[in-house]
Amino acid sequence: MKIGVLYEGKFDDRAIKRIIIKIILQKYPRVDPADIVFVTKSGGGNIEGHIYPATSLFFVANNCDCAIYISDTDNGATSVRKKMQRVAAKVKKAVEDLARGARVVVACPKPELEQWFFGDELTIKRVLELPETEPLKYPEMAPKDRLTKLIFDYNSYLLTPVEIYEKIASHLDLAKLDDHRSFRKFRLELLSNI
Amino acid sequence: MIKSITINNFKSIINSSIKFPAFVTIAGENAVGKTNLIQSIKFLKSIILGASTNEAQKKISLIPNELFNFTDKNTEFSIQIVVETKEEIEYEFYIKVSLKNGSPVPPLLLVKQEKLIRYSKELGNQIVYLREGGDFKEKGTTPFPLAVEPNKLALSIYKNQDTDNIKYFFSNLVIPDxxxxxxxxxxxxxxxxxxxxxxxxxxxxxxxxxxxxxxxxxxxxxxxxxxxxxxxxxxxxxxxxxxxxxxxxxxxxxxxxxxxxxxxxxxxxxxxxxxxxxxxxxVENNSSLIIEEIENGIHPKRILDLVDQLETIARVKDLQIIFTTHSSMLINKMPVTKIIFVQKKTDTGTQFHLLTDSDQITKIRDYLENGGDITDYLNNLR
Structure with a gap:
């Protein structure tokens, strides 16, 4: 199985792969994760300008079975709905032009991917070695900034932020994440496209 | 950490200043002056730690004359550096070096001027000492002759808490060869x-x-x-x-x-x-590590993870890491806030630009948001 993924930030790559593998295993529990091949592209903070070349990379160059486009919805004044519609329209146009009929999933975490992680606070606490009985700090912060702050507080150089993201993602309880509508929608769409 | 440096007439650098973030890459084509920046810091480190100007010169160039910018017949160069020590005190150190006229081969490099200033929020900027040729002046004193060789720093013999602090900073500054x-x-x-x-x-x-x-x-x-x-x-x-x-x-x-x-x-x-x-x-916490062409010999996939690892260590230890690179993969992964771009032009010599201080930053961000990458942008800057 070959999956294309266009994602936003520098910390997202490995974490998103882990989440996708967990979802695929829900449908195909006997699949060896090593047999899931990823073709990835980073949007460097915003995927919109990268949708066309990514679609070419996924379907023209690599014959992916399915591609996932993940875009946060946290971009300033633009409304969440408008941003989601714009990303979806760009993906639709790129697929029509380059890979008509290809299977794609557009995921728009609200407001950011990290919000999904906070659906399972226990995992975050365990990975960052925080007391499980105390609430996570900085609830007033935006999810990306909050997780970054918690990672910086963790203050260990043995794991980079990318590795911490990956470790959190690999231990997430997806059932808890389903409380987020945007995650549940993404999970169900992915399951129906693989 | 090194906060900023201003260099005049040193090698390819006619006049340029640059501020350094805590973690930053220096990017630019071959022979634009990236190494000259590092050599200016190496030169400073050597003389601050007690070497003579000619001993320091030998480590970075073949002959003394090569330290001076060739586009003019100048015989002086100067370097001003601002550092923050582990005590969170900021110091400005300034040195002007001149080529002694008619001196034998190799010619002597003389310290013409030397200055150490301590920046303090409470007390303002205070001159720790000022040296003009052979004359030396401390805060609140009249100038007096100082018995220091003309090719060595007064810093090498003058001792107080401030001079100890600046020497300690440079003794912990690591520039691997x-x-x-x-x-x-x-x-x-x-x-x-x-x-x-x-x-x-x-x-x-x-x-x-x-x-x-x-x-x-x-x-x-x-x-x-x-x-x-x-x-x-x-x-x-x-x-x-x-x-x-x-x-x-x-x-x-x-x-x-x-x-x-x-x-x-x-x-x-x-x-x-x-x-x-x-x-x-x-390296000691709060010190600086300067790495030339960090990616040499390292696979592109590994260098991205290695730089992530170094950045993590730097954050936890409060280190400053400055590195030059030619790796487009690496430059494209760096946030624009952590890129210093180097150019060399005939009239202005080497110029350093911290991209976030550049008047082009809005254009750069727009370009990146529309799918461009930073190396393409920089390669087309003229």
Missing amino acids: FEDINNLNSIGIGKQGSTSSDLADILINLSHGKPEVYQDFLKITRKFMPYFSSFNEIPMSNTSDESTKGNFLLVLAENNLKESLSMQSISAGDIRTLYLIASALT
């Missing part, structure tokens, strides 16, 4: 207690002096070299030869191999990886 590091003798045999920057010495000192950090070093190393198991140290002390006391032969144990390997059998990329991790872990 990879020609020496790849030297086979420097990677195979380490000596306990040695202050050299040889990889084997660093590892032996780490394993004997800071075993907890050494364990961290091994854990981090295994992430980058999964086949790596451990280092074995074989004592080489010879009771009849005192100079061999504390010497160890380092050998490398790899998974799936029955015999250990000599350090000489490690690839150049692995040596560099080991060295960079060990350096970042061993």
